[in-house]
Amino acid sequence: MRAQRSNPAPKQRTGLLRRFAQTLGGAPGKRRVAAAYRSHRYGLSPNEDRAHGDAEIQDALIVGAGEGLSASLTRLFAREGIRIALAARQTAKLGALCSETGARAFTCNATDADEVERLFGLVEREISSPDVVVYNASARARGPLVDLVPAEVAQAISVGAFGGFLVAQQAAKRMLPNKHGAILFTGASASIKGYPQSAPFAMGKFALRGLAQSMARELAPQGIHVAHFVIDGGIRSTARVEPTDRPDSMLDPDAIALSYWNVLQQPRSAWTWELEVRPWLEKF
Secondary structure: OOOOOOOOOHHHHHHHHHHHHHHOOOOOOHHHHHHHHHHHHHOOOHHHHHHOOOOOOOEEEEEOOOOOHHHHHHHHHHHOOOEEEEEEOOOHHHHHHHHHHOOEEEEOOOOOHHHHHHHHHHHHHHOOOOOEEEEOOOOOOOOOHHHOOHHHHHHHHHHHHHHHHHHHHHHHHHHHHHOOEEEEEEOOHHHOOOOOOOHHHHHHHHHHHHHHHHHHHHHHHHOEEEEEEEEOOOEOOOOOOOOOOOOOOOEOHHHHHHHHHHHHOOOHHHOOOEEEEOOOOOOO
């Protein structure tokens, strides 16, 4: 009979990894523990770890920033010591979040190619070229198909998909020379299901998902992690909470942000290009 291999208890494993993390210098936060695991598992030094395609994240840009998920991502990145740039059409709404997290806000219309190029230039000069870019912008035009206003439909598709292309293109241009970086797209239930009286939103989200899938196949072999997130359900906010008899029936934005972070921590030997998240009670 083969002898069973003895594994350390969970607390022992955590302690070992934290000691490994401390050998890398600095506080043993989540990122250093992850790097320590790779060092232990693959026998990589910190420099070799960076060459292995799992370099630490230093700078992040979130386009389409506001409340909810983007605010949760900003707070999570700030806790991890990452410098953050936030981009939105109206930046006044970001004042409190910037004060809380130390993020910098930049005005940008994501559907304008010149503005997007200018945004990346400003972020590079004032912070640094981002290792992670999150496209979180979206727009809707609701109503019966025959009543939709073509200009409003075009705008919804432009924000939902074309803006994602413009932002991803500028991000990829800067990441490819270093063969390192991540580009993340926020999708929705409408990324895979077109609902009645919501055709423009579905059109934009379907296109964004196609962009992400195509980019993942093209850029992953060049060291760029591309991932699309299907947010399948309503996101909890101060204005919208679940009924008391259905606890956790809405998505917690902090929990979604953690899923984004977990994807960012994946070693390149096991990358995912798409992740679906939904409440436990959501039908699918």
